[in-house]
Every structure is written in structure tokens, then in C-alpha cells.
Amino acid sequence: MKKFFYNIKKYFKYAIYSAxxxxxxxxxxxxxxxxWWIIEPxxxxxxxxxxxxxxxxxxxxxFASFVFVGLSAWEFFNRMVTGSVNLIIHNRDxxxxxxLPKYILLLxxxxxxxxxxxxxxxxxxxxxxxxxxxxxxxxILAIPIFVVLYILSFGIGMILMHFGVTLNDLAxxxxxxxxxxxxxxxxxxxxxxxxxxxxxxxxILLKVNPIAFCMNELRxxxxxxxxxxxxxxxxxxxxxxxxxxxxxxxxxxxENSYAKVI
Amino acid sequence: xxxxxxxxxxxxxxxxxxxxxxGLKKTSIRAxxxxxxxxxxxxxxxxxxxxxxxxxxxxxxxxKNGSGKSTMLRAIAGIFSPDKGTIDxxxxxxxxxxIGVGFNKxxxxxxxxxxxxxxxxxxxxxxxAKEKEIIDFADIGEFMDKPVKTYSSGMYSKLxxxxxxxxxxxxxxxxxxxxxxxxxxxxxxxxxxxxxISDENRTVLIVSHSLDTVRELCDEVLWIxxxxxxxxxxxDKVIPKYQEFMETLNTTKNS
Numbered sequence: 001m002k003k004f005f006y007n008i009k010k011y012f013k014y015a016i017y018s019a020x021x022x023x024x025x026x027x028x029x030x031x032x033x034x035x036w037w038i039i040e041p042x043x044x045x046x047x048x049x050x051x052x053x054x055x056x057x058x059x060x061x062x063f064a065s066f067v068f069v070g071l072s073a074w075e076f077f078n079r080m081v082t083g084s085v086n087l088i089i090h091n092r093d094x095x096x097x098x099x100l101p102k103y104i105l106l107l108x109x110x111x112x113x114x115x116x117x118x119x120x121x122x123x124x125x126x127x128x129x130x131x132x133x134x135x136x137x138x139x140i141l142a143i144p145i146f147v148v149l150y151i152l153s154f155g156i157g158m159i160l161m162h163f164g165v166t167l168n169d170l171a172x173x174x175x176x177x178x179x180x181x182x183x184x185x186x187x188x189x190x191x192x193x194x195x196x197x198x199x200x201x202x203x204i205l206l207k208v209n210p211i212a213f214c215m216n217e218l219r220x221x222x223x224x225x226x227x228x229x230x231x232x233x234x235x236x237x238x239x240x241x242x243x244x245x246x247x248x249x250x251x252x253x254x255e256n257s258y259a260k261v262i
Numbered sequence: 263x264x265x266x267x268x269x270x271x272x273x274x275x276x277x278x279x280x281x282x283x284x285g286l287k288k289t290s291i292r293a294x295x296x297x298x299x300x301x302x303x304x305x306x307x308x309x310x311x312x313x314x315x316x317x318x319x320x321x322x323x324x325x326k327n328g329s330g331k332s333t334m335l336r337a338i339a340g341i342f343s344p345d346k347g348t349i350d351x352x353x354x355x356x357x358x359x360x361i362g363v364g365f366n367k368x369x370x371x372x373x374x375x376x377x378x379x380x381x382x383x384x385x386x387x388x389x390x391a392k393e394k395e396i397i398d399f400a401d402i403g404e405f406m407d408k409p410v411k412t413y414s415s416g417m418y419s420k421l422x423x424x425x426x427x428x429x430x431x432x433x434x435x436x437x438x439x440x441x442x443x444x445x446x447x448x449x450x451x452x453x454x455x456x457x458x459i460s461d462e463n464r465t466v467l468i469v470s471h472s473l474d475t476v477r478e479l480c481d482e483v484l485w486i487x488x489x490x491x492x493x494x495x496x497x498d499k500v501i502p503k504y505q506e507f508m509e510t511l512n513t514t515k516n517s
Contacts, residue, residue, distance in 0.1 A: 013380065013385070013386060014380040014381060017376060017377060017380055017386075018364075018377060018380075018381075021366050021369055021373060021377055022366070024368075024369060024373075025366050025367075025368035025369055028368045028369070028409065029368065093363065093364070094363065094364050094381070095341075096336075096341065097341070097358065097360045097363045098339075098341065098357075098358070098360075098363055098364070098381055098382060099339065099340040099341050100381065256340075256341070256342050256343030257342070257343065259336065259341045259342055260283050260342060
């Protein structure tokens with residue numbers, strides 16, 4: 001653990017610099033450049049709002065914001081998971097030529113995803129102003145929820161990153177898993193109201209699936225002026241930290257063998 | 263710093279180094295299913311090598327293909343962990359000289375200097391201090407502010423070489439002496455390399471197949487064969503033996 005914090009401190013600047021570099025290179029040669037970071041989430045929001053709000057007649061209050069909050073959180077998690085699976089292999093050059101604690105790669109990646117999440121959230125706030133969502137102090141509570149989401153994603157990411165080195169087809173498996181979680185997390189429907197007839201299913205979906213849980217809590221504090229479930233939030237935080245510890249341990253133990261495999 | 267005359271200043275101590283390629287092997291989920299319990303192949307790349315290098319010495323490592331030379335360099339650089347045995351660098355900073363580590367081709371040359379430098383463990387300030395020197399040495403003019411993907415391969419290696427050559431560490435590991443770029447830059451880079459190598463405080467390990475290079479640059483030679491230690495000694499003692507060994511190897515193969 002000590003080694004982890006030492007490494008984080010040592011390579012923090014590199015992680016930031018490399019994240020910046022990646023963001024820059026992402027927009028370096030597209031016509032609309034950084035505008036894509038705004039256009040993309042906006043378009044997805046419009047698509048989902050139309051399909052699920054108009055076609056499927058969803059009458060959730062502040063539906064567009066509702067979708068957008070969920071979508072932002074989901075995109076972050078989704079990127080972390082898909083990004084981490086092949087992270088080592090995509091950085092073959094680095095891994096075989098210099099020593100770098102491997103979670104620094106994930107850390108750097110996570111910064112780029114956090115940046116995109118930030119943009120999403122700014123759009124989200126604008127959207128909320130449009131829809132006259134009342135702004136209260138409770139919104140600050142979104143921050144700890146995001147922290148929990150980040151820690152959870154980071155832990156899961158590290159573990160997947162390790163197995164992604166040796167298991168060629170892990171990416172296929174995670175894709176299926178992610179798609180399942182995507183539909184089960186209630187990004188464009190409210191788990192509680194939609195599944196009224198199956199109260200047991202609601203509890204399972206909301207409590208066992210951390211993403212659905214985080215989304216639900218985020219919506220509570222951002223849109224509906226309700227306090228989050230602190231107990232469950234704390235529990236997921238503990239689980240997230242445990243996952244991180246497992247991930248750090250696995251990576252410390254194996255990272256020097258990665259170069260031999262890829 | 264006071265130096266004890268009796269004790270030599272040791273920069274690298276390698277003790278009983280074993281490296282095997284195994285354990286983590288690429289598989290797919292289906293393969294796990296079908297091959298459960300089958301033995302994993304092992305490849306013993308290094309079989310118990312021990313040696314020490316004094317500070318400031320230039321050690322050449324020779325041996326035929328596949329004898330574990332590059333594996334050893336990478337282990338010393340910390341990219342691999344030894345399966346058995348230890349490597350002690352006595353607190354020296356180390357780098358494996360390689361071209362274009364961590365380059366992002368869509369970014370400009372200048373940005374890549376920072377990216378690559380920070381990856382090699384230098385701080386932003388240290389790089390800033392050396393930036394001009396690197397730019398001068400690379401000598402690619404206005405291309406410095408253009409994305410690396412627009413570079414010719416020669417320019418690419420010039421910049422990459424400049425970064426690794428100017429940002430120096432106490433111990434340098436060189437896998438095949440690099441000669442890059444056009445004739446003029448080749449000479450410049452070779453001279454720079456010589457200058458770097460012959461710095462009194464710098465310990466250098468060179469892996470090379472060119473015995474001429476080894477003769478010209480190195481103080482001592484380590485000869486390994488099939489992962490086993492053969493000999494360590496002055497250049498003019500070890501190289502003839504190695505040549506003799508290689509010749510007998512060839513004649514037995516041909517007969």
C-alpha cells in the first residue's frame with residue numbers, strides 16, 4: 001500500500017501530462033475538434049430522450065436531465081471498464097521498454113475519462129437550468145457519490161487490466177457484461193417506478209448493481225432534493241476500497257511479468 | 263565524497279539471476295476450458311548469472327542469438343522481475359536506451375520530449391532545463407513544433423535519440439549501439455554515444471553483436487551462452503575465446 005501511494009505521488013504528473021496529451025491528440029485532426037466532446041453526449045441524450053420519453057412514453061419528471069445524469073455516470077464507468085481490459089496490450093511499447101507501475105496507465109486513462117465526465121456534467125447543469133430543476137445545497141452530495149463511483153471503477157478496472165493481459169477474449173466477455181449492466185441500470189427508465197410490480201427485483205437491481213445504485217443516488221440529490229442512502233453508499237465505498245486493494249496487490253505481484261507475455 | 267581505496271565502487275551487483283518465461287501465458291477462455299491442468303511450457307532464459315560492475319566501467323555483453331542478453335538488460339532495467347536471485351543497483355538511476363518510448367504521434371516534437379522524458383522518470387523542471395539542448399541536438403528545425411507523424415523516419419529517430427542521449431542517467435543500458443539518421447547525424451550520434459559512454463561516472467552495459475564495437479567501446483566483456491555465464495574479463499582475453507567457440511560451433515554444425 002505504501003508503495004502504491006509512493007508511486008502515485010511519483011508518477012502523478014506524468015499521468016496528468018499523458019492524459020492531457022491523449023486528449024489533445026484525440027481532437028488534433030478532426031474538423032470539429034473538441035466540440036465533439038459536447039456534441040456526442042448531447043446527441044446521445046437527445047436520442048435516448050426521444051426513444052424512451054416519446055416512443056415509450058416515459059413521464060419521469062425532468063426526463064431529459066434524468067437521462068443525462070444516468071448517461072454521464074454510465075459513460076464514465078463504461079469507459080473505465082472497456083478501457084482497462086486491453087490497456088496493457090495497447091501500451092505494449094511502454095510496457096516492454098520502461099518500468100512504469102501499471103496502474104499509472106489506468107490512472108492516466110481515468111483522468112481523460114474524468115475530463116469528459118466533467119464536460120457532461122456542465123452540459124447537465126445547463127440542461128437542469130432549462131428544465132427549472134431547483135438548485136439546492138444537497139447537490140454537493142453528488143461529489144461523494146462520484147468519489148464512490150470512481151473508486152469502484154478504478155478497482156474493477158485494475159483487476160480487469162490484470163486479467164486482460166493473459167486472457168485474450170476477456171474483452172468479448174466484458175462487452176456482454178457491460179451491455180447487460182447498461183440495460184439493468186435504469187439509464188433511461190426509473191427502476192423503482194417501472195418495476196413496481198416486482199419490488200424484490202427493484203431491491204436487487206438497485207442494491208447489488210453499484211452503477212444503478214450510484215445513478216439512483218445521483219438523481220436523488222441532483223434532481224429530486226432527496227438525501228442519499230448514506231449507509232449503502234458507505235458500504236459501496238468500503239467494497240470499492242477493497243477492490244482497489246485487491247487490484248493493487250495483484251498488479252504489484254504480477255506487473256513485472258507482463259512484459260514477458262505481450 | 264571520500265572513497266575507500268580498498269573497496270571498489272560497485273554500481274551493479276547481479277547475483278544468481280534466473281529468469282524463466284512462463285506462468286503468465288496468453289490464453290483464451292476456451293483454452294482454459296479445454297486445457298485445464300495441462301502443464302505450461304517453460305523457457306529458461308537465464309540460468310544463474312552472477313557478476314558485478316564497477317562504477318564508471320563499460321561492460322560489453324556478447325553471446326550468440328537467444329542466449330539471454332536482451333533479457334538480462336531488461337531485467338536489470340527493472341522491466342522484468344527475476345524469478346530467482348537479486349539485482350542491486352546501489353541506488354543508481356538507470357535507463358534502457360530505447361528509441362521513442364511513449365511517443366504520441368499526433369503530438370508535436372516538443373510535447374513528446376516531455377512525455378517521453380517524464381516517462382523515463384525525470385521531472386518537468388529537469389526536462390525544461392534540458393529542452394533546448396535536446397532541440398539543438400535533434401536538429402530538425404521547424405519540425406519540432408509539428409506533429410511527430412509528419413516526420414520522416416530519420417527525423418523521428420533523431421528526436422528520439424536526442425531525448426535519450428541528453429536526459430542521462432547513472433547507469434545506461436544499450437541494446438545494440440544505435441546509429442540513426444543520415445550519414446552526418448549517424449556520426450554525430452555515434453560520437454555523442456561515445457561521449458556519454460566514456461563519462462567517468464557513468465556505468466554502461468552494451469549488448470552488441472558487432473565485436474568491433476565492443477572492442478572499441480568496452481573495458482570488460484561478459485560472455486553468456488544459452489543463459490549461462492561463460493566468462494567475464496578484459497576485452498582482449500574474452501573475445502578471442504568467444505570467436506574460437508563460435509568457430510567450433512559452426513564447424514560442428516557444418517560437418
